[in-house]
Amino acid sequence: MTLSSRHPLMDGRTGDSSLITAYRGGKPSRRPVWFMRQAGRSLPEYRQLRKGVAMLDSCLDPQLASEITLQPVRRHDVDAGIFFSDIVIPLKLAGVGVDIVPGVGPVLDAPIRTASDVAALPTLTEEALEPIREAVRLTVDQLGKTPLVGFAGAPFTLAAYMVEGKPSRDHLGPRTMMHADPQAWRALTHWAADASGMFLRAQLEAGASAGQLFDSWAGSLGLQDYIRYVAPASARALDHVRGLGAPLVHFGTGTSELLSAMRDVGVDVMGVDYRLPLDEANRRLGGTVPLQGNIDPALLSAPWEVLEAHVRAVIAAGAAAPGHVLNLGHGVPPETDPEVLTRIVKLIHSIQP
């Protein structure tokens, strides 16, 4: 399994970009930065485009998804696009009844709670992923030398939505299931791993130059549960995309205690949330991988001098790691002033790597 010779990573477009160079532990020509959720709610041009279009419909319209992905790249001069989509898209494309309810989040028609619920899950096909490939192709044609980062939800986070049927604070349902019915849990997370893995592979093969696995809810787990009930499925998701030559990033929030275990599922870069300074994260990881992060999104609304000092502190803390890509330590909050993001990019690019 390899990427086509016309893939941006192979034909000279993005292989030497600052993002991919830093992800590979090399010395980039400028300090790379992108923002999780840069494509989306903080941009007026996004809100304009999305008017009257439901979230999942916008993800499945290749033209629209591509345009939304490109908007923040044009506006902020960031060093990567992040593909506009949603972690539940593979569920939707497999035929699971799911929608994104505004102000709530992903809601399933029926929660998946038993072994027979899991056994009855439909199988995601390669054909169903065609709108994703098409959106990625349209996007990378426009991006030129700027790499596109593809992404997928980690199996635990996906399974958490599937078991609860909706967002929840404590994720009691999935956390009960892993202990109460480990076999059904294993089957469910393997299903989710394959769906997410295929979704990510479709993006990479169609032109994305790197891939990020988001385990948004892994922070609700203790280390023992993570290693026993979650890490094997996350490794399985990534098995779908290993060996392509595209750097793989792993990120979760509230996961300071899980960093090494999350690296050990087999990734090239660790994303770090805003809670843990990068020098401490690098120490815990033994200096083994480049880091991505971790500007505190709460500081985006602070006076510029406070924010600038914070960004400089993040850069200083990241200097110890074998590579550093600036990002937020969580997604862009919807109420963020986009001009602040542009100004941060300028600041970061002004500081020699």
Place this chain on the structure above:
Amino acid sequence: MTLSSRHPLMDGRTGDSSLITAYRGGKPSRRPVWFMRQAGRSLPEYRQLRKGVAMLDSCLDPQLASEITLQPVRRHDVDAGIFFSDIVIPLKLAGVGVDIVPGVGPVLDAPIRTASDVAALPTLTEEALEPIREAVRLTVDQLGKTPLVGFAGAPFTLAAYMVEGKPSRDHLGPRTMMHADPQAWRALTHWAADASGMFLRAQLEAGASAGQLFDSWAGSLGLQDYIRYVAPASARALDHVRGLGAPLVHFGTGTSELLSAMRDVGVDVMGVDYRLPLDEANRRLGGTVPLQGNIDPALLSAPWEVLEAHVRAVIAAGAAAPGHVLNLGHGVPPETDPEVLTRIVKLIHSIQP
């Protein structure tokens, strides 16, 4: 400032109870256990009593609050009552417009976001706390030799509700404010510290034998922010109740990284959430304080043999600490079968301390 000689802790009723003995690092005659949120939604007799009564009204009706506090003690034979109230009660009693909206949580009439908002906050008076004292008196009269645990919200958690005006996932508002306007933040958290401190002192003076500070949202903070912007206010809250002779407990969720800093605000016991095994928590704390916790609430819905093995593992992990009070590692989920809680208490009491 001392407790009256007729206080349960001073007149021989609770001073030698298994709970207080364990909190003080002594050897209790039976293994003490109580459950966070044991009074409340999991009990049919509670749901019956609350019919047609709004949450905050039930907290401010001394007869009702007392009866709700007593229900789980009668039913489960736990080693402590936990006073039925809410962390926003001091706000309500000070005259801040706040209500608990079912399915949402605390909602303020107007969020507190600026220095002038903070300056305009009303002052909580000792007189306003009389319904709390009365409820505690009624309760301890019935509890006999079983100690009552009083509680209050920590200033950060209280301030988080005040700044957002409602529950939030990321607590961006308060986390921005601490950096953007440290003086207003300090004034707000000092106000909250004094309100919570007075609320807790009223409970202790009226008959509660121990006090627990809940910092439910502290897990959203990195260690540096916690130490700089939060710990001083938490210490100030506890200044209101030091020297009474009543053991003080500190608890938060997702706070594995903050344990020592939370101990250092000056408490006798650390509550540990379900994520961190107690032997590891004890190691991080250097064996300095007894621990409370940390049965995973997700296991309450698992088959009994899975739950029993987990409870025994928690007891084994707690053995290293200089004292251990069994509890959950987060509150009782509303859908918990109360018979499971009773069975856990029996199991714990059957194992010699």
